[in-house]
Amino acid sequence: MPYTAPIAEQRFVLDVIADLPGLAAHAAYANASADMVTAILDEAAKLAQNEFAPLNRVGDTVPVVLADGVVTLPPGFAAAYAKYVEGGWAGLGVAEAHGGQGLPFAVSVAVQEQLTSANMAFALCMMLSQGAIEALAAHASPELQAEYLSKLVTGEWTGTMNLTEPQAGSDVGALTSRAEPHADGSYRLKGTKIYITWGEHDAAANIVHLVLARLPDAPPGTRGISLFIVPKFLRDGTRNDVRCVGLEHKLGIHASPTCTMSFGDHEACVGYLVGAEGAGMRAMFTMMNNARVQVGLQGVAIAEAATQHALDYAQNRTQSARFGHGGKAVRIIEHADVRRTLMTARALTQATRALVYLNAAAVDRAHVGHAEGQGLADLLTPISKAFATDIGVEVASMALQVFGGMGFVEETGAAQYLRDARIAPIYEGTNGIQALDLVGRKLGMDGGAHWKTLLADVRTTVAELQSHAELSTMAPWLEDALAAAETTTHWLATTNDPDDKAAGATPYLRLMGLMLGGWLLARQAQAAAAMLGRGEGDPKFLNAKISTARFYAEQLLPQATALAGPVMRGAALLYAIPEDVLAA
Incomplete structure (x- = not known):
């Protein structure tokens, strides 16, 4: 069943909950007029429905391939990414000073929702790049911004986030990757990172890795971590000493290459410091907080797509008479229990959408100096990430239930939503960690x-x-x-x-x-x-x-x-x- 972007619902939530008119009153978001936002959602829907959605099943069944350090995406993905770049979508929520369109994060979140509903595995590429843009815009030097940020904003290059190591999962302070200063002001990195989303692929001309590592004299724990740009290709066009050496075989999001990245196998991995030495976690948290809101959005997006899929099936599947009524078999949407399931899925999806959009708007207000906006964003982010992703899994499971036995059969597509959704409560900080952050830090702020x-x-x-x-x-x-x-x-x-x-x-x-x-x-x-x-x-x-x-x-x-x-x-x-x- 084709995905249809819920544009009327998105506009209503943007106006009523995110207060888009109030955001547009700020000079920084003056481009977010009602007509402009409607036009953006309409055009984004065409990209999502016509380019991304048809590849969703393809990416689930045709695996990404790693050969000689290069990852080849399933058929059609590189061409669809080129259309994303051509449309200027990567810079939607980026300030005009950095070459973007200066629209609120809340608007870019609505667009990202459409892309994620259409194809979650593919949309992860755009999500990681958006986080990289946020981090470099906030912390990189003007020189690094000119060289790397500008290409990320156009979408010509994509970005990644490299935190996790085999011995250091959620405990980032235990990482051991090293960075040695070099005479020319750059650094030489060495180490291994795992679970790197879209760490290698053939859709973009370059990949900008943001990598956490330690300098030789760094103290232990998170205070000793610095952040570095490590490009796939260097300024002279030569390949940097960074390679994808393995791909994970995952429950879902099969078209998203989840990579093991090796830095400095030949002692020649060039990196550039972002921000001050030892300030890596501060810079990375800028990217992570953006990603946590966006991962919460994935729960909304999968719930929306799965609900649409189940509703279409329920409207067309005829089986059994209504309970207590007798007579002929009816479409299953007429059965009370199926109605309860669909209403529950609808209500939870719309509730979490409103929560995530409110969170995104709070981030927007924080960006223009509202202390209340920053406080609300800090408080809501762990709730958005954890609650919305839990709901994404639950609604995907409810949608599968509507299909009955056919939902357990891969060909119907219902199972893919559940498999894809299951990663969201795990990455960007497990939901248990989000809950601890909420009660341990955010309530006391x-x-x-x-x-x-x-x-x-x-x-x-x-x-x-x-x-x-x-x-x-x-x-x-x-x-x-x-x-x-x-x-x-x-x-x-x-x-x-x-x-x-x-x-x-x-x-x-x-x-x-x-x-x-x-x-x-x-x-x-x-x-x-x-x-x-x-x-x-x-x-x-x-x-x-x-x-x-x-x-x-x-x-x-x-x-x-x-x-x-x-x-x-x-x-x-x-x-x-x-x-x-x-x-x-």
């Missing part, structure tokens, strides 16, 4: 000012719902979820036992994600009701918005309330069974 402001905003929405006749039925459910969020947040903020905090982190993040999703859908229902009252917009679309918000509130929000107990139960029960008994 600025004395808790940011979560207090956010929960107060939700409280305001509850009060508005209570006074709205049509929407008031949502208020009790959101109020209960908010009360659970307030209680657990205060408990985590005041509990001194780190084990108890760690034990409650994952259910707490889930609780917050569910609650915020209900809040953001309620806000959209408010906007939809107001538009209906003024006789504006498409009544079918707007009424569906209200019904989706009500379904989420009544059917899904009660789960948030139930999570309060697990958050505050403490760690003791997690360790109650001795390790040797667990292993027995």
Whole structure:
């Protein structure tokens, strides 16, 4: 079933949740007029639907090939990438000072959603490049920006992020890759990096690797890490001493080359320092935070594509009479349980989209100097990354369930969404690490000012719902979820036992994600009701918005309330069974 970009939904969320008109009022985002954004989404949809989506199944079934250090992509990928470059899409959210189009991150996120829904494995290439652009724009010298950033912004070159080593996964401070200063001001790198997404391919003329390594006299841990540019091809056109020496055979995203990269096999790997010595993690976190929002977006994108796929099947598959009605067989979309599955998938997809777009808009506001925007972005990023990617997996599984036994058969394509989605809760910091970051760092920032402001905003929405006749039925459910969020947040903020905090982190993040999703859908229902009252917009679309918000509130929000107990139960029960008994 062909993918169709949900442009009307994206525009609505950009306006109501991301407050695109407010963003466009800033000089930095003046190009983001309503007409311009609509035109961009329309054109991006053509690229996603006509170029990326037809390659999705191809990339799943035709493997990438490594030979003599060169990775060859499946048929059609290089040509599709050339069209992406031709359209100028790589510079969409980049400041005009760096050669970009100066549009908000929130708009580029909407475009990236379309590309990812169409072909997640392919869109990873663009995602990594966007992160590299962000890091170099913030931390590289003007000279390096002129040479490398400019080519990344056009899309002529692609970028990667090289952190993980065989002995240093999530513990980045344990990395051992080395960088030796050279007389000409460059460095010579040596080491091995694993799980490098799009580390080698034949779609672009050059690949700009951003590599974390240690200088000879660097202190241990993360304080001793520096960041380097290591290009695939050097300034004189010769091949640098960096090679892909292996490809991972993965559960999903088969068309995305996941590489083992070897630097300095011949002691001649040239690199250039980005930022100050020992400041590598600060620079890399710029790239990682961008990537974490974008990975959360992958959960949204896969959920959208999988839901569309399941809906199409449910509308066309005839089987069994309706329960208790007898008579002839009906299309399965008429069965209550299938309807519940589809409504759940729809509501969760729209809730997570709103969460990620809100996060992206907070990043935009931080870029123009809003302290509140930075605080909100910091708070939301681990929630967006973890909650949205968990939802991506769950919705992909729900969509497969709609297909029944046919969903378990590869030819229907339902299984690919589930296989592709499963990596997202793992990379860019596992979801458990995101939960620990939320409770261990983000809740305490600025004395808790940011979560207090956010929960107060939700409280305001509850009060508005209570006074709205049509929407008031949502208020009790959101109020209960908010009360659970307030209680657990205060408990985590005041509990001194780190084990108890760690034990409650994952259910707490889930609780917050569910609650915020209900809040953001309620806000959209408010906007939809107001538009209906003024006789504006498409009544079918707007009424569906209200019904989706009500379904989420009544059917899904009660789960948030139930999570309060697990958050505050403490760690003791997690360790109650001795390790040797667990292993027995």
